[in-house]
Amino acid sequence: MNILFESLKFNEFEIFSKLIHAVSPRCFENDEGEIEEFSFQGNDETGKAKEHVKLFLESIKIETNNLYLVNQVHGDKVFILDDSNLTFSEVEKISADAVITQLPEKPIGVFTADCLPILIYDPRLRVIGAIHAGRKGTEQNIIFKVMREMARVYGSRPEELLAGFGPAIGGCCYEVGEDCIRPFKDLFPDEKNLYRFDLSGRHFLDLIAVNKLEGQKAGLLPENIFSMRHCTFCSPKNLYSYRREGKTGRILTTIMLRS
Template sequence: MFQLKQSGGIWLGAFSLFPEEGLVHGISTRFGGVSKAPFASLNMALHTGDSPSDVWENRRLFAEVLQVDAERIVTPRQVHGDEIHIVQAADAGMGAKRFDESVFACDALLTQEPDIPLMLCFADCVPLLFFDPVQRVAAVAHAGWKGTAARIGQKTVLRMQEVFHSRPQDVLAGIGPAIGACCFAVGEEVTQIFRAAFPENPQILSRSSEGNATVDLWAANRLQLEEAGLLPEHIDSADVCTMCSAERFYSYRKAQGNTGRFAAWIALRRDVN
C-alpha cells in the first residue's frame, strides 16, 4: 500500500511493502519546501530554472525527514534512456548540490553501498523503487514512456541479478505516482512503439472517451517486472495520477512544462543486524 504522511512539515509517500529496518525510502510531494512559483514549493530538480539554493534547501529538508545525509545524495542527468549506473562509495555526493556534477546520462541507479541516498526526479514519468532484502541491494529507475518502452524497469532487475546476484523472486518493487492512462493520450508514433514493445499485451493501449489513444504506463511497468521474475505480490503500485493530482505532485503536462519535480529516494542503512 502507498500512503502519504506528514513529518516535520514535509509530506511524503511511502510503500508499506518495503521494510523499515535497514532501508529508508520516500517519494516527495509539492508540499513543505521553499521554492517560489511556479516551482512551489518542494522542487527537487536543479535543471528546471529554479534557484539552486532553494533546491538544495528542499533536498536538505527532505533528507532530514528521512534521516539521511543530503551531502551524500547521488543523482543523475536523466535522459529518458535505459542506461543504468552502479553507485560506488566514491560516488557519494554526485549531483547533490550541482547539476553539472551529476552522474552523466542515465536513468537508473543501483547500489549495495549503505548511507548513500539514491534520488531521481519526476513530473508525470514513472518512479520505480527496488529493494532486495537478501543481497541488500537498492535501486531506483526513471520510466517515462521512452524508458518504459525500452523496459528500463526489467533491465534494472536484470542488472541487480548480474552484478549483485539478486534473485528476482526476492526483489520488492514500488511503482510510484505518475501520469495515468486516464490522462496519457498519445499520438500514432507512440502507439506504434508500444504495440511493438508489448505485442502480446494490447490492454496497455486503449481509447479515451474522446477517441484518443492512451497508454497505461503503470500496467506496462508491472508487466515487465513480472516478466523479469518478480512475484506479483512483491509489486506495489501507488495508482496515483500526477496530472489528476497536480496539486500534490508536479505534472509536466498539466503545467505545460513550467514546473518543478518531485523525487523518489531510497537508501540502505548501515545499522542493520
C-alpha cells in the same frame, strides 16, 4: 518543517528497519508555518534547490546534504554506484536513468514529473535501485535492464525483489500520439490493457501497466509489485505534473540502506 501529504511511502518497504525511502510531495509546511512548494529542479528560480533537497532528506532522517542523482536522459543505462569515493557532483555528470547500489548510507534517487519512478529492493542481498521510467525508457525495457544488472553484479534473484512504483501520470490522463502506442503494440501484441482509445479517437497509454508487465516478464512476482496509484495529472495539489503545467517542479523519489 512538516511534510504534507505524507502517504508517499510503500508500507511493504517500511517493514525493513534499515531501509529508508520516500517520494516527495509537492508542498511542505516551513518553520514559519507557511505552505511552501519544493523546488528541487525544473522550477528553481528561487535558488532554494539545494536547501530543499537537504530539508526533504532531513525529514526522512537522511543526514547527508545531497543524494546521488544521475543525469537523466530518457535512456536505458544503469549506473552502478560501487565507488564510495565518488562525489555527488561526479555522479550528476553520468548520463543514465537508473542507479543501483549495495553501499550503505548512500541515498540514491530520481526526479520525475509524470514519468514513473520505481524503487527496487533486494532484501536478501541488501541491494537498492532507483529507476526513472518514462515512455522512452519503458520502451527500452529499463526495469528489465536494472534487474539484469542487479543479477549480474550482485547475484539478485528476480523472484526475491520488491518493486515500488511511485506516482506517475495514469492511463486516465496520459494522452499520446498513435505513434507512441505502436512500439508497445509491437512488443506486447496480445496485451490490450496497456492503452485505450476514446470515442473522439484520442490515444492513452498506461505507463504503469506497461512497467508492471515488463517487471513480471523479467521475473518479478505480481505480489512483490506495489503501486501508489496516484496520477500526477489528477493531483494538482499534491504532485507536480509536467503535462498539466508545462514548466513545473519535480518529484524526488529516494531510497537508502542504513549500515
